Amino acid sequence: MKKNTVLGLEVPCGPNGVSVITVLQAIQGYYGYLPEEALEKAARELKVPLIDFYSVATFYKNFRLAPQGRREVVTCAGTACHVRGSEKITEEISRTLGVDISSTTEDGEYSLKCVNCVGACALAPLIIVDGRYYGQMTPLKVRRLFSDNPTKTEQTVSSGLSK
Amino acid sequence: MDLEAPKIKSAEEFFYIQRNYQKQYRDNNRFIAICGDTGCTARNSKAILGSLDRCLKEKDLSETVGARFTGCLGLCESGPLVIVYPEEILYHRVIPDDMPEIVEETVQAGRIIDRLIYRDPSSGEKYAYARGLPFYKKQVRNLLSGNWKTDPTKIEDYIAQGGYEALVKAVTEMSPGEVVQEVKEARLRGRGGAGFDAGLKWEECFKASGRKFIICNADEGDPGAFMDRSLLEGNPHAVLEGLIIGAYATDAREGVVYIRSEYPTAVEKIKTAINRAKELGLVGDDILGSGFGIQIYLSIGAGAFVCGETSALIASVDGRVGEPVQKPPRLVQQGYLDRPTVVNNVETLANVPHIIKQGAENYRATGTEASSGTKIFSLVGKVNNTGLVEVPLGMTLREIIFEIGGGIKEGKAFKAVQTGGPSGGCLPASYLDLPTDFESLTEVGSMMGSGGMIVMDEDTCMVDLAGYFLKFLADESCGCCFTCREGISRLLELVQNISCGRGSLDQLDLLKELAEVVKDSTLCGLGQTAPNPVLSTIKYFEDEYRVHILQNKCPAGVCRALITFEIIESYCNGCGLCKKNCPSDAITGEQKKPHYIDKDQCDKCGICFSTCRNEAILKQ
Ligand SMILES: Cc1cc2nc3c(=O)[nH]c(=O)nc-3n(C[C@H](O)[C@H](O)[C@H](O)COP(=O)(O)O)c2cc1C
Ligand code: SF4
Ligand code: SF4
Ligand code: SF4
Ligand code: FES
Ligand code: FES
Numbered sequence: 147m148k149k150n151t152v153l154g155l156e157v158p159c160g161p162n163g164v165s166v167i168t169v170l171q172a173i174q175g176y177y178g179y180l181p182e183e184a185l186e187k188a189a190r191e192l193k194v195p196l197i198d199f200y201s202v203a204t205f206y207k208n209f210r211l212a213p214q215g216r217r218e219v220v221t222c223a224g225t226a227c228h229v230r231g232s233e234k235i236t237e238e239i240s241r242t243l244g245v246d247i248s249s250t251t252e253d254g255e256y257s258l259k260c261v262n263c264v265g266a267c268a269l270a271p272l273i274i275v276d277g278r279y280y281g282q283m284t285p286l287k288v289r290r291l292f293s294d295n296p297t298k299t300e301q302t303v304s305s306g307l308s309k
Numbered sequence: 310m311d312l313e314a315p316k317i318k319s320a321e322e323f324f325y326i327q328r329n330y331q332k333q334y335r336d337n338n339r340f341i342a343i344c345g346d347t348g349c350t351a352r353n354s355k356a357i358l359g360s361l362d363r364c365l366k367e368k369d370l371s372e373t374v375g376a377r378f379t380g381c382l383g384l385c386e387s388g389p390l391v392i393v394y395p396e397e398i399l400y401h402r403v404i405p406d407d408m409p410e411i412v413e414e415t416v417q418a419g420r421i422i423d424r425l426i427y428r429d430p431s432s433g434e435k436y437a438y439a440r441g442l443p444f445y446k447k448q449v450r451n452l453l454s455g456n457w458k459t460d461p462t463k464i465e466d467y468i469a470q471g472g473y474e475a476l477v478k479a480v481t482e483m484s485p486g487e488v489v490q491e492v493k494e495a496r497l498r499g500r501g502g503a504g505f506d507a508g509l510k511w512e513e514c515f516k517a518s519g520r521k522f523i524i525c526n527a528d529e530g531d532p533g534a535f536m537d538r539s540l541l542e543g544n545p546h547a548v549l550e551g552l553i554i555g556a557y558a559t560d561a562r563e564g565v566v567y568i569r570s571e572y573p574t575a576v577e578k579i580k581t582a583i584n585r586a587k588e589l590g591l592v593g594d595d596i597l598g599s600g601f602g603i604q605i606y607l608s609i610g611a612g613a614f615v616c617g618e619t620s621a622l623i624a625s626v627d628g629r630v631g632e633p634v635q636k637p638p639r640l641v642q643q644g645y646l647d648r649p650t651v652v653n654n655v656e657t658l659a660n661v662p663h664i665i666k667q668g669a670e671n672y673r674a675t676g677t678e679a680s681s682g683t684k685i686f687s688l689v690g691k692v693n694n695t696g697l698v699e700v701p702l703g704m705t706l707r708e709i710i711f712e713i714g715g716g717i718k719e720g721k722a723f724k725a726v727q728t729g730g731p732s733g734g735c736l737p738a739s740y741l742d743l744p745t746d747f748e749s750l751t752e753v754g755s756m757m758g759s760g761g762m763i764v765m766d767e768d769t770c771m772v773d774l775a776g777y778f779l780k781f782l783a784d785e786s787c788g789c790c791f792t793c794r795e796g797i798s799r800l801l802e803l804v805q806n807i808s809c810g811r812g813s814l815d816q817l818d819l820l821k822e823l824a825e826v827v828k829d830s831t832l833c834g835l836g837q838t839a840p841n842p843v844l845s846t847i848k849y850f851e852d853e854y855r856v857h858i859l860q861n862k863c864p865a866g867v868c869r870a871l872i873t874f875e876i877i878e879s880y881c882n883g884c885g886l887c888k889k890n891c892p893s894d895a896i897t898g899e900q901k902k903p904h905y906i907d908k909d910q911c912d913k914c915g916i917c918f919s920t921c922r923n924e925a926i927l928k929q
Contacts, residue, residue, distance in 0.1 A: 160606045161522065161563045162646060165628020167611055205630040205787075207612030208570055224532030225727065225763050226689035228777050234914055241892055262614070262781065264571050265535035266347045267689040268385030268696060279351030285916050286890060 152188050166194065166202045170209055179210040215250040215257035219243070220274040224263025231284075232271035236260060238285040239273065242292045316590030319598045320481045326589075327468050334469035339416070340375030342392045342457065346542050347535075347574055348381060349388040353405065357389055360405035364412050374416055377466075380456035380543015384444050386695040387427060392439055392457065399439040400425035430693045431716055444694050447713050449675060451683050452659050453699045456543035461578050464585040467546040473591060475662035479554045480599040483665075488558040489515055492661065494669035496681045501526055501617075501654030502732065502758050502834070504680070504747035507661075510651055513641040514559040517649035521561035524626065524645065524652045525552050527568040527575070528610055528617035531730030532781065534761030536685040537655035539697050541568070541575040544659070545582035549605075551658030553592065554665060556603045559651050564603055567622055569610040580607060614731075614785035618833050619644075619652040621787065632787045633833035654759065656685055676702035680746035684757070690727075690764040691718045700745075707741040710764055721766040725849070729758030731778045731785075732838030734845030735771065754845045756838065770867035771850040772857055776804040778842035786835060793836035796827035800843060807854060808868040810861040817854055821847060866928050869913045873929050878903040880925035887917035887926065 150159050157164040157172045169192065173184050180203055189196040203209040221236040236258075240246060243256050250257040266272060269281025273288070280291065317323050343349075343358050358378050365371045382390045387401035393415050400411065403425060414420045426437045436442045450457075459466040467473070479488050493508030514521060525548065529537040540548055548566075556564050566583075568576055583605050586592040594602035608626045615621045621631035623645045644650025660682055664672045673681045680702035686709065689695050693715035700709060706726055710716070717723050725735040728745070734755035736743065743749050747757045765774070779801040788794045803820045806812045824840030831837050847854060856862050863871040876887075876896075883901040895911040898904030906917070906926075918926045 158607070160565065160608055160626060160628075161604070162627065165626075167625065167628040168608075169628075171609065171611065201630055202611075202628070205613065206610075209611060225730070225761065225777070226533040226695075228532075229690045229763060229765055229769050229774070237914065238892070261571060262530070263532035263534070264347070265529070265538040266351050266385075267533055267535060267687060268348045268388065269351055270689065270695075272351070279347075281351060284919065285892075285914060286920065289890075 152191055153184060166198055167206070170199065170203055174209060177213075179213045182211075212250070213254075215255050217256050217276050218259065218274075219256055220259045220261055220264075221247075222262070222264055222270070222272050222274075223260050224267065224270075226263070226267035227271040230270045234285050235271050235273060235283045235288055238288040239292070242289055316588075316593075317597060318590065320477050323473070323477050323597065327474075330465045330469040334466065337375040338395050339373060340377055340394050341411070341416070342377045342379045342382070342394065344380075344382045344388060344390045345378035345461075346381035346385075346456075346539055347572075348385040349390060350574075352389050354378075354389040356405040357391065357403055357408060360408040361412070364409045368412065368417075370412065370416075374412070377458070377460045379459065380461050381453075381539040381697055382457060383448075383450075383453065383698065384427075384442070384694055384696045386693065391425075394458075397439045398437055399427060399442065401427050429715065431720075444696070444698075444713055444715065447704075447708060448699050449683050449701050450699045451663055451675070452540065452547065452656065452685060453543070453697065455547055456539070459544060461543055461545055462581050462585075464546060464582070464589060467544070471666070472546050472662070473550055475665035476550050476553055476557075476591065477597060479665050480557055480597055480601055485515055485558045485560055488554060488665065491669050492558065492664055495664040495672045496669075496679070497657065497660055497664060497672075498680060498747060499654055500656035500660070500684065500759065502729075502756070504757060507653060507657055510641060510653075511555065511558050514561065514649050514651045517642065520563070520646075520648045521559060522645045522648060522650040523552060523556045523559055523561040523564045524622065524650060525564070525566045525655060525658055526617065526619070526622060526652050527566055527572075527579075527655045528622065529569060529572070529655070529759065530614040530617040530785075531759050531761045533689050533763050534687045534730060534759055536687050536697060536760045538572050538575050539687075540655055540659050540685070541572070542578050545575075545578045546586070547659045547662060548655050549579070549582050549586055549592070551661035552605070552653075553586075553596070553603055554661050555651065555653060555658060557601050561649075561651065562603055564605040565608050565626055565645075566605065567608045567610065567616075567626055570612060576607070576609060583607070613787075614781075615787045615833070615835055618835060621833070622652060623650065630787075632789050633835075635832060656760070677744070677746050679748060684745070684760060686745075686760045686762040688714050688762050688764065691721065691766040691769070692716070692764040693718055703744040703746045705742050705744055706736070709745065709762065710741070714764065717764065717766050721768065723764070724767050724769055725765045725771065727755075727763040727765065727774070727842075728761065729756030729838075729841070730761050731782050732756055732834065732841055733758045733761075734841045735765070735774065735849060736845070737849040754841065754848055756841065768865050768867070770808075770863055770865035771846040771853050772804060772808045772863070773865075773867045775843045775846045776801060776808055779804055779839070782835065782839045786839075790831045790833075790836055792827050792830040793832070793839065796823060796831075797836070797839050799823060800827065800840065804843065807857050808863070809870040810857065810868075812854075812858040814855075814858060817847070817851075817858065862929075872913060873908060874906055874911055874913065874915070874918060875908075875927045875929065876904050876906055877925050877927055880923050881921075882923055882925075884922070886920050886922070890916050890920050892916065 155172045245251045247260045272281045391400045391403045497507040498504040616625045616631040621633045625631040685699045783797045881903040888896040893912040
């Protein structure tokens with residue numbers, strides 16, 4: 147694959163041109179997930195068997211075949227977070243938001259994702275909500291964070307962090 | 310003011326430009342460094358930078374006092390960190406509103422702000438100067454010192470501090486063979502896990518002919534480790550310089566940095582670094598007029614731990630499913646696109662400029678005979694000073710955990726330290742005086758690994774931890790070997806049985822036997838080392854397994870099936886806090902009267918235990 151646009155999207159090239167992974171990354175970067183139609187079109191455009199796209203998309207954890215929720219909640223289950231009690235944090239998020247790991251709430255509001263270490267272990271256990279990090283979490287802080295009064299919670303949590 | 314940056318075409322031109330950068334840098338020796346690494350930005354350090362900028366403008370100090378947004382300064386636990394130069398006064402847990410005071414008091418009036426200086430959690434002693442902190446004192450920060458002073462987005466900062474001098478020396482004064490020889494003599498061992506001799510690998514690749522590749526492994530999949538991320542975020546040019554020198558030594562004209570997508574900031578920083586180096590002509594064709602050239606590409610991972618393994622990594626760079634393949638042929642013979650390929654870890658490469666600049670002999674003065682140089686560890690878990698530490702190889706675990714790390718949080722007892730990530734093992738207190746080098750750790754059933762060091766206290770359950778790693782590995786196994794796919798799941802099942810109170814002593818034996826099978830019959834390092842966490846916890850903490858099995862108790866109070874929560878009537882004042890917070894409605898009781906937990910209803914989440922202010926809740 148030598149060209150560097152697919153479906154009109156720019157795809158970064160490696161020494162061997164674009165690859166199935168970089169194409170999928172570009173598609174997901176644009177749509178937020180991998181829509182079936184887009185994959186079919188891209189496969190035709192690149193003359194790659196569609197199955198190649200699917201086997202790669204299902205092998206790697208970052209690819210999503212369904213749309214994401216409007217807000218993304220990421221919990222860390224890395225070792226540093228685990229020994230500081232991340233399991234209970236994840237559970238509490240699941241319970242509070244009514245969503246399982248790797249799925250999205252029925253109203254399409256929240257997606258919950260669990261990762262292994264984001265490299266900010268000093269903040270363990272931590273969660274990331276829409277790109278914002280919340281460290282030294284406790285189940286209670288989780289509940290406050292997702293309660294109806296988010297502004298108040300943010301203050302509580304961030305002051306808990308910095309002082 | 311930025312100088313015009315034309316492409317540098319010779320060593321002379323490089324040193325001329327370097328002098329200019331150094332002059333700029335010196336003129337700016339009064340500056341404030343704010344940690345801009347993921348740890349501190351998560352705690353709002355961007356707003357601290359904003360506050361400082363505003364304050365300097367208001368006071369008309371922007372020309373005389375510099376502001377730098379640096380990489381990780383090390384003591385992440387106490388972030389956000391701010392260092393005032395040239396005195397190197399360290400302030401911790403700074404908030405944006407502290408900045409005007411820091412400028413007025415410290416920069417203008419030369420006074421130290423007592424409230425913001427570091428206080429040792431165990432001794433209570435205060436330290437104003439960064440270098441005096443016990444945390445930094447015992448470290449040898451060869452690789453990480455760059456993080457303190459450089460703005461990672463500025464190649465000028467790096468060059469002003471002697472950066473890229475090693476590249477200039479290598480390509481203009483040394484032959485590739487001489488570079489290889491120097492790295493061999495330095496006995497640089499791979500920092501990605503296996504500790505393979507980097508010089509030997511390079512030599513083999515150099516001898517091969519035709520198109521070749523060099524790949525920087527920045528996958529850093531070990532959960533609880535962030536050394537490579539911090540190097541890339543804090544000093545990306547050092548890694549890049551090592552990569553270019555490696556390419557020169559192996560005569561690879563194409564380089565790839567394979568980096569995990571969970572590190573978006575590191576991706577940005579290395580991208581910027583490559584672009585800046587290109588602008589100056591340090592990446593591209595005919596570097597410094599030497600005739601040698603290299604193109605560098607970024608390849609971003611898609612979330613698979615096994616892709617840190619070199620053959621899987623190569624498949625992933627090629628856009629395929631990341632399944633390891635049988636070796637031989639080894640990658641230096643037949644790797645990416647079937648061409649000779651060298652894969653080196655981020656930290657391995659970051660060592661290279663130091664070796665070239667100071668020479669192998671000086672480099673070897675640090676560390677031990679067989680493990681030379683320094684190693685960066687990410688010291689995390691139940692330790693007081695969570696952060697990044699760099700020490701000479703061979704320093705004892707005790708020195709790292711207790712002297713640098715400040716001991717265990719909340720005065721609890723040390724129980725174990727885990728090194729080597731999911732491939733490594735857990736060592737008990739009796740091994741605290743073990744030197745941390747490649748051989749010593751392997752001998753006792755652990756591993757150096759990439760540098761994650763997770764400290765555990767009395768509240769960590771070893772059976773639970775073994776289960777944690779097995780679950781991680783079961784999820785991450787690529788599934789192509791039967792014994793890895795099924796074996797790890799079966800090991801996990803056995804361990805879970807034990808933590809649920811359904812274990813037996815026979816199962817403990819079976820666990821050991823099966824672990825050996827998985828070790829011996831799997832294709833790649835993931836499977837071969839997967840049993841280490843189980844085997845080492847059984848080896849050193851067998852008693853704890855036995856208590857789970859024979860007494861149905863979890864001494865650390867972690868395994869849910871084996872613990873209960875109960876309210877001690879005489880301690881309970883009926884405040885109702887636990888009842889209000891219990892997610893399972895398991896607590897009943899009237900205001901101001903003793904409360905009661907319905908054990909069948911209780912989910913054992915532990916919220917009541919941590920919320921009760923009267924210590925009325927008993928966890929058993
Ligand atoms: C399952 C598995 C995961 C690995 N993950 C990494 C990693 O994330 N980063 C890394 O540098 N090496 C990793 N390694 C080690 C690499 O295979 C390889 O030894 C290393 O990148 C070589 O570089 P070095 O010689 O400079 O250490 C992993 C190995 C295995 C078996
Ligand atoms: S040992 Fe496990 S991860 Fe490695 S190749 Fe075999 S199945 Fe895949
Ligand atoms: S929080 Fe403690 S004191 Fe208050 S009701 Fe519950 S057990 Fe009693
Ligand atoms: S442990 Fe959790 S579920 Fe059980 S009583 Fe306490 S708060 Fe409720
Ligand atoms: S283990 Fe959670 S951030 Fe590292
Ligand atoms: S992240 Fe700021 S000191 Fe490590």
